[in-house]
Amino acid sequence: xxxxxxxxxxxxLAGGAGGLLAFTGLSELLGGxxxxxRRASWVALALLVVxxxxxxxxxxxxxxxxxxxxxxxxxxGISIELMLLGANFIVGAAYLGLxxxxxxxxxxxxxxxxxxxxxxxxxxxxxxxxxxxxQPTWSTETLPLAYLGTALALGAFLYALVAGLAxxxxxxxxxxxxxxxxxxxxxxxxxxxxxxxxxxxxxxxxLDAVGIVAYGxxxxxxxxxxxxxxxxxxxxxxxxxxxxxCGVAGMTAAATKAPVPLAAVGAACAFVGGIALRMLMxxxxxxxxxxxxxxxxxxxxxx
Amino acid sequence: MRKGLLxxxxxxxxxxxxxxxxxxxxDLPLGHFYNKxxxxxxxxTFPDVEKYWLPSQCQQCENPACVHVCPTAAxxxxxxxxxxxxxxxxxxxxxxxxxxxxxxxxxxNEDAGVVxxxxxxxxxxxxxxxVPACVHNCNCGARFFGDYDDPDSDVxxxxxxxxxxxxxxxxxxxxxxxxxxxxxxxxxxxxxxLV
Ligand code: SF4
Ligand code: SF4
Ligand code: SF4
Numbered sequence: 001x002x003x004x005x006x007x008x009x010x011x012x013l014a015g016g017a018g019g020l021l022a023f024t025g026l027s028e029l030l031g032g033x034x035x036x037x038r039r040a041s042w043v044a045l046a047l048l049v050v051x052x053x054x055x056x057x058x059x060x061x062x063x064x065x066x067x068x069x070x071x072x073x074x075x076x077g078i079s080i081e082l083m084l085l086g087a088n089f090i091v092g093a094a095y096l097g098l099x100x101x102x103x104x105x106x107x108x109x110x111x112x113x114x115x116x117x118x119x120x121x122x123x124x125x126x127x128x129x130x131x132x133x134x135q136p137t138w139s140t141e142t143l144p145l146a147y148l149g150t151a152l153a154l155g156a157f158l159y160a161l162v163a164g165l166a167x168x169x170x171x172x173x174x175x176x177x178x179x180x181x182x183x184x185x186x187x188x189x190x191x192x193x194x195x196x197x198x199x200x201x202x203x204x205x206x207l208d209a210v211g212i213v214a215y216g217x218x219x220x221x222x223x224x225x226x227x228x229x230x231x232x233x234x235x236x237x238x239x240x241x242x243x244x245x246c247g248v249a250g251m252t253a254a255a256t257k258a259p260v261p262l263a264a265v266g267a268a269c270a271f272v273g274g275i276a277l278r279m280l281m282x283x284x285x286x287x288x289x290x291x292x293x294x295x296x297x298x299x300x301x302x303x
Numbered sequence: 304m305r306k307g308l309l310x311x312x313x314x315x316x317x318x319x320x321x322x323x324x325x326x327x328x329x330d331l332p333l334g335h336f337y338n339k340x341x342x343x344x345x346x347x348t349f350p351d352v353e354k355y356w357l358p359s360q361c362q363q364c365e366n367p368a369c370v371h372v373c374p375t376a377a378x379x380x381x382x383x384x385x386x387x388x389x390x391x392x393x394x395x396x397x398x399x400x401x402x403x404x405x406x407x408x409x410x411x412n413e414d415a416g417v418v419x420x421x422x423x424x425x426x427x428x429x430x431x432x433x434v435p436a437c438v439h440n441c442n443c444g445a446r447f448f449g450d451y452d453d454p455d456s457d458v459x460x461x462x463x464x465x466x467x468x469x470x471x472x473x474x475x476x477x478x479x480x481x482x483x484x485x486x487x488x489x490x491x492x493x494x495x496x497l498v
Contacts, residue, residue, distance in 0.1 A: 001402075060396025060416025067395050068374040078374035078399060133477030134368055134405040288476045289498055290407035291359040294341050 001285035006058035008278040011147060012154065012271070013051030014085055015123035019155015020044040020162075021092050022119030023193070023200065027159075028095075028112035030194035036163045038099055041092045043162060044155075048089050055081075077129025084122040091115050123151030130281065137223065137284045142214035149204070149211030150274035153243050156204035157266035160197060160250070163189045164260040189259040198250035201266070205247030208270065209240045212277055223284055230280045239273020305385040305451040305482055306423065307363040308438070309458040312487040313469075314445035317342065317356035321437035321446060325360075328424060328436035335410060337361075337421040338437060343495055353492040358437075358446070360421040361408050362473055362481035363387055369400035369409065378418075385482070388425060391417045405476045423448070451482060461486070474498050 021044045024037045056062045072079045095111045098104030104111075127147025130138045164185045193200050212235050216224045224231040246266030249255065254262055287293070317340055325337050337360055344354030367387050370378045377393035378400050380386070394417040401409045401418060409420045424435035428448070434457075438446040449456030454463075462470060462484060469488040472481050474496050487494050 004398075058397060064395030064397075064416075067393060068397070071375045074374055074376055076372050076374045076399070078372070078397060082374075129372075129399075130402075132368060132372065132403045133479065134403050136476070139476075285402075287407045288405040289473060291341060291357075292336065292339055292407045292410065294339060 001282050001287070003279050003282040004058060006054045006056075008275060008282070010051045010055035010058070011126035011278060012151060012274040013047045013054065014081075014088070015126050015147060015151025016154035016158060016271075016274070017044040017047035017051065017092075018084075018088055018119035018122035019152040019204065020047070020119070020158050021088055021095075021115040021155075022152070023155060023159035023197075024092075024095065025112035025115030025119065026193050026200060027197075028108060028115075030196060032192040032194070032197075033163070033166060033188055034099055034103070036159075036166045036188060036192060038096060039166060040159050040162045041096050043158065045089060045092045045096075048085060048092070052085055077125075080125050081122070081129060084118060084125055087114075087118045088122050091118050119155070120148065120152070123148040123155075126151070134288050135285050136288060137219060137286055138281060140215070140218045142211065142218045143281065145207075146211030146215040146277050149208035150239065150270060150277055152204040153201075153208035153247075153270040154267060154274055156201040157246065157263050157270050159192075160189055160201055160263035161260065161267055163192050163197065164263050186256045186259045189263075190256065198247075198255050201250050202247040205243045205266075205270075208243050208273065212236070212239050212273065215277065215281075219280075219284055224280065227280055227283045230276050230283060234272060234276020235280060238269050239276055242269035243273055245269075304383060304453075305363075305365065306428070306449065307385070307451055307458065307482040307484075308360070308423070308435070309447040309449075309461055309484050309486070310358050311445045311447070311461060312355050312357070312485055313491050314443045315340075315356045315358060315441075316443050316445075318442060320440050320442055321358055324436040324440035325421075328427075329422070332414075335412065335419070337419070338408075343497070344492070346495070355487060355492040357485070359406070359408060360437075360483075361387060361404075362406055362479075362483040363423070365480035365482055366478050368403040368405065368477075368479055372399045372403040374399070386423055386425065388422055389418060389420065391415070391419075394418055405479055406473060406481070451484075458484070 020040050024040045027037050056065045059065060068078060072083055091111055091114045098108050124144045127144030130143055133139055166188050189197055246269055249262055319340050322338055329337060339359050341357045341359055343357050345352045347353055367380055370380055375393045375395055377390045381388060396416040398411055409418050412419050427433040434448040438448045447457040447461050449458040451458055465486050469486050471485045471487055471494045
């Protein structure tokens with residue numbers, strides 16, 4: 001089937017935004033910098049908007065999106081994605097509103113939990129809508145798992161990048177602001193999620209790898225390998241090996257020496273891997289019994 | 304009520320009249336189809352070869368995936384007649400129904416920005432009289448239209464002439480329950496599952 005670019009971009013960008021929000025929520029719960037969280041939330045909102053616009057580009061006319069919004073309760077795959085898109089946007093915006101003038105108190109914690117839940121959910125459900133009987137190569141729960149893993153890996157590295165770029169931490173909130181290495185970027189990153197940021201990033205990288213490999217195994221090496229560059233190059237080399245390598249490097253001295261380049265390369269690998277996985281899904285779609293793909297209706301021409 | 308088509312492949316000559324009649328009746332431009340006739344075969348080794356024609360269109364599923372995935376309820380199953388139809392006013396052209404239809408019988412109309420498929424000629428059949436253009440114009444008398452729940456309908460009367468082994472549906476990937484039946488007697492050709 002033809003690759004549907006708007007949907008490829010939508011699912012990865014919106015899922016990545018969800019990952020960013022989930023990390024923002026974790027930082028709020030486990031400890032970290034408010035500045036970083038707020039910047040990450042802004043980036044997440046921007047990604048949700050860009051992703052949403054990309055999905056609208058898939059429709060025959062952008063105005064048609066309204067019809068889907070007004071029929072949300074159909075609980076079709078698309079309406080669930082739309083609901084989660086809205087929920088993530090509301091949670092991100094509410095979090096920004098609450099923390100505008102310092103710590104928002106208990107309500108902030110509630111929104112932090114919501115951010116984790118909604119952020120993870122959107123990554124998964126953007127893939128779950130494709131689990132349908134009519135597409136044997138999509139009809140597997142490994143597909144939403146791979147969607148979730150790639151989205152979380154992207155969100156995780158983007159969060160580390162935002163933290164690394166926040167050279168001026170919000171003072172007292174940074175638990176280890178006076179750490180000995182003296183590199184501000186590394187210090188902010190190291191203090192995020194109560195000092196567990198790179199561990200959380202590694203967990204997301206592992207999920208990304210498991211998801212992609214599981215979907216690849218479901219397709220089978222013959223079917224997946226038929227799209228050699230996409231599968232072996234984009235998914236396996238960049239999406240699995242590249243992402244895992246960056247995730248592991250985060251647990252080493254590299255994370256203190258060069259957190260920003262590391263996070264940037266990680267995000268780039270996660271992005272490429274996520275795009276490749278989604279392209280593979282479309283390219284490998286066969287349909288169950290694709291009757292109209294027989295292009296010549298006249299039997300005489302077949303003789 | 305479950306209105307649908309029955310196609311007797313013992314009688315179908317593969318003439319394509321149904322395609323032409325459909326395109327004329329529904330004013331379908333070049334490249335657009337509501338139905339196609341597919342050649343199945345030839346299979347076997349000479350002299351034991353066989354081949355049959357499979358006129359294909361929406362199978363009028365009783366549990367239609369196209370309806371379940373539609374985010375705007377543009378695709379719907381008429382509760383009275385059981386006919387699966389598209390309300391083009393509501394269709395936003397998202398094409399999810401195309402991905403979700405197990406039989407690949409929906410098409411996207413780029414110009415109108417909506418998805419289209421066989422309507423069982425609702426413009427002719429909605430009032431309860433009349434038959435779709437393909438049925439009316441099938442010169443071998445292979446196509447029948449009617450209510451599968453009414454023993455007196457054209458489809459049920461034709462079905463009653465054949466043993467179970469000659470009555471087929473397209474394979475079902477899950478729980479789609481395609482309503483359309485095909486008659487193909489083993490003496491003409493063996494039914495192929497095609498999946
Ligand atoms: S054959 Fe396809 S279009 Fe027709 S009712 Fe079934 S799922 Fe819908
Ligand atoms: S293309 Fe139209 S009929 Fe098909 S799922 Fe989308 S809105 Fe429904
Ligand atoms: S018009 Fe009748 S005989 Fe001709 S291809 Fe269609 S179903 Fe077969």
